[in-house]
Amino acid sequence: MTTRTKLLASTFAVLSTTLPAGAQELPSASDGVLKIGLVYTLSGPAAALGSQARDGFMLAVNQIKEVGGMPTEIIIVDDEQRPDLAADKARELVARDQVDFVVGPIFSNILGAIHKPVTETGTILISTNAGTSSYAGAECNENFFVTSYQNDQNHEVMGAYAEKQGYQNVFLMAPNYQAGKDSLNGFKHSYTGGVAGEVFTELGQLDFSSELAQIAAFQPDALFTFMPGGMGVNLVKQYSQAGLTSIPFLSAFTVDETTLPATQDAALGLMGGANWAPDMDNAANKAFVDGYLAAYDAVPGTYAMQAYDAAQLIDSAVRAVGGDLSDRAALRAALHKAEFDSPRGDFSFGKNNFPIQDFYLVKAEKRDDGKFQTAIVEKIFDDYKDNYADQCPM
C-alpha cells in the first residue's frame, strides 16, 4: 500500500494563490493509482469536527487496505474554515495533484467555495457533511454526491417529534447567521404549534445565562436549539446548572459525540435528531464503531460515520468499474448505486445524489466503558427524501 498522507504547510496557501485558477482539462486517471484528496477543517475552534471526519475516512481506508482494489494515495488538506483558502487548495488537488475524488468538507460555506472548482473538471466531489439546499435542488450536479444529509433534515426531525408530542409552546434558539435561521425554518417546516419565544444569539456566544433566564421565565413545553461546537457545550452545561432539565431539550448538531466528551453528565437525557447513532445493531456498524474505538480511543459521531461511508462508496464504485477511472459516466453510475453496507442501515441515493435514509430521535447516554454516546430512542422518518430533490433537473 502506498498510502501517503501529507499535510500541506500553510505557507503553500500563499504560494497557491498565484496558481492559474480552474484548469479546465480532465485530470489524467491512467496512472494506476487511486488518488483521493480530503478537505476538512483541521484547525481552529471546529477542528474536532474535521478531525473526526478525517479519522472516520482513514479508518475505512485502513480496513479496506486497497480502496477499489488499487494502490491508494490520500492527500489531506486543512481548509482552516476559510472559503478562499479552501477553493485554492481544492484547485491544487484537482490541477496539480490530479486527484480522482475530493472528499469533504464540514461547512456549507466551504462547500460553496470548492463545489465549482472540483466538479467543473469532471472530478467527483463527495460531501460527507455539508448538504446545502441549492445543490440538492436546481443546482444539483452529476459529479457531486452527498453521504450525509440535506442540511434541513435534522431540524425537520426535531420539528416532527415536537409535533408528535403535541407541544404547543416551544422556545426556539439559534445563533444569528444563515445556518441558524435555516435551522429554525427547518424545525417549523414540520412543526405547526405555537412559539414561546425566538432568540437569535450572537455567533460564538459562550454564556447563555440571559437566554436561560428567559426560558425559565416562559416555562415552554420544550426548547429547540441549534448550537454547534463550543457554543453547544456551554449551553448544555449551563442548561443543567440552571435546573432547567425538566423542560425537554431538543437539538440538532448540539448533543453529539464531538461535544459529549466535554459536556459529559450534563448532557444525559438531552435529545437530538440524527441519521445514525453508535448503538445501532448491525454488523457494518459494529465493525465501524469497534474499529474507531480501537484506533482512536473515542466514540465516533456522525461526522466520522459519514466520512467512513464516503470511503466505502468510493471503494464499491471503483471496484464495480474494475479500476477504470477514465470512463466517468460508468463511474458516476456505479457511485449512484451506492452498493455498500452503511453503518446506518438503509442507504440509497435520490436522483440528486443526496441520500434517502431513515432519521431518528437520539438521546445522550453513558456507555458501560464510561464514555458517552448518543443512542436511538425512536425512528421519526423512514426512507426520508429531502424537500429539494424534485427541483433537480437530473
Added chain:
Amino acid sequence: MTNLFILQLLNGAQLGVLLFLIAAGLTLVFGIMDVINLAHGVLYMIGAYLIATFAALTGSFWAGLLLMLPAALVVGLVIERLVIRPLYARSHLDQVLATFGLVMIVNEGVKMLWGTSPLSVPMPELLNGSIPLIGPLQYPVYRLAIIAAGLAVAAGLYVVVNHTRIGMLLRAGASNREMVSALGVDIGKLFSLVFALGALLACFAGAIVAPILSVDTGMGESVLILTFVVVVIGGIGSIRGAFLGALLVAVVDTLGRTFGPIVLRSVMEPAAAGQTGRMLAPMLVYILMAVILFARPQGLFGQRTS
C-alpha cells in the same frame, strides 16, 4: 417580569465580577507600566487550561484551584521576563504586534499540548445544583459563588491598594511613573509584581468560569474586547474604575439583551422590534462607552490627562 429582572441582575453581577477580575490586571499593566497587553486574554485561557489539567490530575476542583494559583504566578513572571520587559521602551504599536504574536503562539501551543477539542472541568460537588428564587425560577449556586469570590477579591484589592505600602506605590505609579522611579523605587521589580498580579487575577477568572464554560482556545479573545471597554470606561490605571466599569458594562449588556426587544415592542410591531433589538443589544455597551468618553474623556476614575 420582576422575576426576570432580578435574575438578569444576578447574571449581570456575575459577568461583572468576572470582567473585573480580568480588567483589574489589564488596567494596572496599562496604567502603571504603559504597556498595551493584547495577550491578557490568553492568561484567562491559561488559567482555565491549568485548572482543567490540575483538577483532572488530582480529581478535585479545589486541589486544582490551589495548584493553579502558584502556576499562574509563574506563568505571569515568565511572560513578563521574556516578552513584556523588552517592550517597555518600545512604542505602543510594537507592543501590540508583539503581544498579538504571543496570542497566536500561545493559542497554537495550547492546541499542541491539550488538543483541539474543548475540555471540561467538573463542577465542585459542594456548589452543584441551583437554589429556588421566586416561583419556578432557580439560580445556580455556582454562579452565586462566583459573585461572592469576585466581591471578596475586589475587597482584598481595595485593602491592598488603599492601605498598604505596595498599594501606595501602585497608586503613585499609576499617576506618575517617572516620579516614583526618581524617588528611588525599583521600578523593574514593581513592574514584575504588577504584571504577575494581573496574570494571577486573569488566570483566577479563567479558572472559576471553567466549570460553566467549555475550556477552549480562543476563549480569551472573546472577553478581551469587553475588558478593554471596561478599562476605558473605568479610567486607565484605576482599580475602582475597573470595578464599577465592569459592573456597568455587564449589567447594561445583560439587561439590554433581554429587555431591549421587550421595551422596543411597546413602540413598534413585534417582528421589527425583535430584529432591531437583536441589532441594538450587542451595540449598547459601545454606545455606553462613547457616551461616557464624550462626557469624561479620561474615563470615570481616570487620573492621567496626558
